[in-house]
Amino acid sequence: MIIDASGPRRTIALAAALLASSSLPARAQQTGMDDAGDDGAPRTVEVGPTGFAVKKPVLATACEHGCPWGELGDFLTNAMQPLGYDVVQCRNCNTDKGPPLVSQHAYPPMLGIADTIVGTTTRVDAPVDFGITEAGFLVWAYHGLYDYASGGPFYSGFAGPFSNLRLIAKVEDPSYLLVAVKASSGITDLAQIAQQKMAVTIVGGDTPISQRVLAYYGLTASAVTGWGGSINNALVFGNLPGGPGPFDVVVNEIASPANNPESAFWTTLSQKYDLAFLDLPEPLLAQLAGDSTLGLTRVTARWGLLRGVDRGIATVGRSGHAVFGRDDMPEQAAYDVAKAVDESRDALRWFIRPYSYDPRTAWQDGDVPLHPGAASYYAEKGYTGAAADASVGCAPADASPAAAKATSKGGGCSVAPARPRDSRERTWGALAACFTALLLLARRR
Numbered sequence: 001m002i003i004d005a006s007g008p009r010r011t012i013a014l015a016a017a018l019l020a021s022s023s024l025p026a027r028a029q030q031t032g033m034d035d036a037g038d039d040g041a042p043r044t045v046e047v048g049p050t051g052f053a054v055k056k057p058v059l060a061t062a063c064e065h066g067c068p069w070g071e072l073g074d075f076l077t078n079a080m081q082p083l084g085y086d087v088v089q090c091r092n093c094n095t096d097k098g099p100p101l102v103s104q105h106a107y108p109p110m111l112g113i114a115d116t117i118v119g120t121t122t123r124v125d126a127p128v129d130f131g132i133t134e135a136g137f138l139v140w141a142y143h144g145l146y147d148y149a150s151g152g153p154f155y156s157g158f159a160g161p162f163s164n165l166r167l168i169a170k171v172e173d174p175s176y177l178l179v180a181v182k183a184s185s186g187i188t189d190l191a192q193i194a195q196q197k198m199a200v201t202i203v204g205g206d207t208p209i210s211q212r213v214l215a216y217y218g219l220t221a222s223a224v225t226g227w228g229g230s231i232n233n234a235l236v237f238g239n240l241p242g243g244p245g246p247f248d249v250v251v252n253e254i255a256s257p258a259n260n261p262e263s264a265f266w267t268t269l270s271q272k273y274d275l276a277f278l279d280l281p282e283p284l285l286a287q288l289a290g291d292s293t294l295g296l297t298r299v300t301a302r303w304g305l306l307r308g309v310d311r312g313i314a315t316v317g318r319s320g321h322a323v324f325g326r327d328d329m330p331e332q333a334a335y336d337v338a339k340a341v342d343e344s345r346d347a348l349r350w351f352i353r354p355y356s357y358d359p360r361t362a363w364q365d366g367d368v369p370l371h372p373g374a375a376s377y378y379a380e381k382g383y384t385g386a387a388a389d390a391s392v393g394c395a396p397a398d399a400s401p402a403a404a405k406a407t408s409k410g411g412g413c414s415v416a417p418a419r420p421r422d423s424r425e426r427t428w429g430a431l432a433a434c435f436t437a438l439l440l441l442a443r444r445r
Helices: 068-083 098-104 113-117 135-143 191-196 208-216 221-226 234-238 264-272 282-290 331-343 345-350 372-381 401-407 423-444
Strands: 043-045 058-060 088-090 122-124 130-134 165-182 201-203 230-232 249-255 275-277 297-301 313-326
Touching (some): 058 068, 068 313, 068 331, 098 130, 098 135, 098 313, 135 165, 135 313, 165 208, 165 264, 165 331, 165 372, 208 249, 208 282, 249 313, 282 297, 282 313, 331 345
Parallel strands (some): 058 088, 201 249
Antiparallel strands (some): 130 313, 165 249, 165 275, 297 313
């Protein structure tokens, strides 16, 4: 079965496609799948008092079997233990649900069919305190764009903007926009599809990024279906029972050789079929990279990224997952989360995705404000060097979390890069170094 994504609402995840989901503020008292009590059956569990005040916050993550936010949830749970935190993960706070759940301090939705398919069988009965999501999702939620734009073509049911969200940390994780066709199709340019009105099965095209690609070639949902073809959700396609379904064309921005549920179909298809990877025209790449709301950058998919990638392919990519909270999150807690991510960064290399931590980008995600507690940590470490914008009343760079709380007015900081030392500072530093060396030399003699 292939799910047609030609309707106005984006099928963002397997959950929606397989009729799973429920309302945002659902409570455990509601009946349904959660009431099952057998081992392995979906259920809701009581976790007792939660929140930062008792160092037992609830974290919006995802499935434990390779889902990126689930992996990073495990990473953060372990990283925060030495600081005295017992993090509770909400594994069905996934897809685009995390930001609104955190923003509203809401209870997790009830478990659905899609949750059980990826191995999530437990729902926690506690409000969500902070979360992990794709860096672009956080920007979209903050501004009320795309999935969070009520009435828009990608609207998922959670109307933004969620302007009380704050960035705490960002972990890098690259993926690529790639376009591939079966080599036997004879397609060498997507323009052929419209020119010849070909009846093709397209995987992708139902996201803000992939839709732009199809639209550039005139491949609208109505046109493609009118020619006898279909446009299908990539996540549904990649997680069908028995493996990916039939296809002719794949247009997808999370291409990667990793085996997480969202990207694994790329490896499967490239090994099972001979694929031809197509080049995208310069004007389209410039258009995609030039739209700041998409969070894309110009990159090259290198030879060997996947079987069939037989050259460097100029394209666009995105990188990063954001750890985020609300503007009322205690400064000390945000400080601790930023510290935990940084100090445990070495553990990131041992997951199935190519995660990494870059001090130059850990505190940036578009224009989402940085939480003052996190800003204090990064300034102390010298990653930012200065604290923030006086317009939101951020504390000085050397302020403690308590001092940051006392001076913060807006719940977010716009942090400047480290200030280079002027020539006098450099001169005095050099003189001091020379003097120290002379003293050491004299002592040796």
